[in-house]
Amino acid sequence: MIPKYRKQFNEEFSQDKYRQLKDILKQKGGVEPTFRISESPIFLTKEFEAKMIDASESIITQIKGLPADTLQKAIPDDCRVPGDTDQPHFFTIDFGVCKSEKGEIEPQLIELQAFPSLYAFQKVFENTFCEVYPFISEIRNPMPQETFRNYLKELIVGDENPEHVILLEIFPEKQKTAIDFALTEKLLSIKTVCLTKVKKEGKTLYYENDGKLTEIKRIYNRVIFDELNNIPDLTTEFDFREEVDVKWITHPNWFFKISKFLLPLLQHQFVPKSYFLHQFPQEERLEDFVLKPLFSFAGSGVNLNPTQAIIDAITDKENYILQRKVRYEPIFEDINGEFSKAEIRLLYIWRESDERPILLENLGRMTKAAMVNVDFNKKDAIWIGSSNAFFGES
Known part of the structure; x- marks a missing residue:
C-alpha cells in the first residue's frame, strides 16, 4: 500500500532510529511504554481511509437508530451504573486490513467500543514518527496539536477546574497503558487516581491531591467495570453502582452498550x-x-x-x-522481505452537543500472528505491535 512511502521508510529504517523513536516516547511520557512499539508506521491509501470512514458513518447512523431499550439489554444487571447518558463521549471502531473475494484491499469491522483508548499517546506517537522520519509529515493527520488538545480538554475537563477532574483506573502504575495516563496528565493538567484511593462521603467523592482532600466532580473513566470482580481482595470505599455526584466521561454503561453486542445488529459491506x-x-x-x-x-x-x-x-x-x-492480508513489507498484517482503530470523541462524533486520531496494531495481539507473536518478529496509520495518495 502506497509503495513509495513503504520503500522510502524501509530504506531509511535502522535499529538506531527505532531506539530513537522509543527514547523520544519515553522522554515525552516520563515512563517507558510497556507494550511493544512497532518499528514501522502503517501506510494506507486515502481510498482505504474513505472506505473505513464510510463504514463508520453507516454504523454510527445505525446505532443512533436503535431503540434505547435495545441498548439497555446489553448491560449486565450487576454492572448497571446510575445516571446513564443519551450518548457516549468516546467511540472507537476497529477495522482489519483485509482482502475481498475480488482481490481488493478493504476494511472489515472487527470490534467497536464506547471506551477511551490511547488518545493522548497516539497523537504523541504520530508526532514522534514524523520527528524521526520527517518525510512522513507530508501525509500526517491534518489536525493541529492545539486543536486536538482543545477537543480533549473540552470533552474531559469542560469548564471545571482541572484539580476536580481525575483519570480513574485500578492500579494505574501496573497497567500497560500507563504512558497514556502520564501523557494525559501533561496534556490536560489532571491527576491519575487509583480506584482504591477514592474517598466517599455521602454522594461526594474525594481524592488526596498534594496532601489535600479534593472533591472529584468529573471522572475520565479508564476502569473496565466488569473486570473488578476478577481482582482478589479488592477493597474500595466507592462502588460504581452507587449514586454519586460526579460527571462520568464516559458513563460506564456505554462500555456494554457499544460492544460486540451490536455486531449481529449491524449491516454494511464492510461488516462481517x-x-x-x-x-x-x-x-x-x-x-x-x-x-x-x-x-x-x-x-x-x-x-x-x-x-x-x-x-x-x-x-x-x-x-x-x-x-x-475475515482474512487479514499481509501487505506491510518489512526490511527482511516478510509481511505483517494490521488493524486500524479510529478514535472518535462525541461531544454532548453534537449529533455525530468527531474523528480525532487513529491507532494501528501490526502482527505476523493469527491474532492482532503482540502476545501471539514470535519474540524476534519485527513490524509488530502498536503503530499509527498514515494515509496518502497511491
Whole structure:
C-alpha cells in the first residue's frame, strides 16, 4: 500500500532510529511504554481511509437508530451504573486490513467500543514518527496539536477546574497503558487516581491531591467495570453502582452498550455477518466463524477455531457471538522481505452537543500472528505491535 512511502521508510529504517523513536516516547511520557512499539508506521491509501470512514458513518447512523431499550439489554444487571447518558463521549471502531473475494484491499469491522483508548499517546506517537522520519509529515493527520488538545480538554475537563477532574483506573502504575495516563496528565493538567484511593462521603467523592482532600466532580473513566470482580481482595470505599455526584466521561454503561453486542445488529459491506451464539442458524458452517465473548477485552477469550464440543459446553450462550472470519492480508513489507498484517482503530470523541462524533486520531496494531495481539507473536518478529496509520495518495 502506497509503495513509495513503504520503500522510502524501509530504506531509511535502522535499529538506531527505532531506539530513537522509543527514547523520544519515553522522554515525552516520563515512563517507558510497556507494550511493544512497532518499528514501522502503517501506510494506507486515502481510498482505504474513505472506505473505513464510510463504514463508520453507516454504523454510527445505525446505532443512533436503535431503540434505547435495545441498548439497555446489553448491560449486565450487576454492572448497571446510575445516571446513564443519551450518548457516549468516546467511540472507537476497529477495522482489519483485509482482502475481498475480488482481490481488493478493504476494511472489515472487527470490534467497536464506547471506551477511551490511547488518545493522548497516539497523537504523541504520530508526532514522534514524523520527528524521526520527517518525510512522513507530508501525509500526517491534518489536525493541529492545539486543536486536538482543545477537543480533549473540552470533552474531559469542560469548564471545571482541572484539580476536580481525575483519570480513574485500578492500579494505574501496573497497567500497560500507563504512558497514556502520564501523557494525559501533561496534556490536560489532571491527576491519575487509583480506584482504591477514592474517598466517599455521602454522594461526594474525594481524592488526596498534594496532601489535600479534593472533591472529584468529573471522572475520565479508564476502569473496565466488569473486570473488578476478577481482582482478589479488592477493597474500595466507592462502588460504581452507587449514586454519586460526579460527571462520568464516559458513563460506564456505554462500555456494554457499544460492544460486540451490536455486531449481529449491524449491516454494511464492510461488516462481517455475526450472530448471537444461541441464535446461530443451522445452515451456517461453524468453521467459517470466530467465537467471541461479548465483553472480553484485548482479545481475551476469543477462539479462532471453535468446535461443536466447545459450543455445546457453553451454558450462557447469550453472552457470546459468532462472527464470520475475515482474512487479514499481509501487505506491510518489512526490511527482511516478510509481511505483517494490521488493524486500524479510529478514535472518535462525541461531544454532548453534537449529533455525530468527531474523528480525532487513529491507532494501528501490526502482527505476523493469527491474532492482532503482540502476545501471539514470535519474540524476534519485527513490524509488530502498536503503530499509527498514515494515509496518502497511491
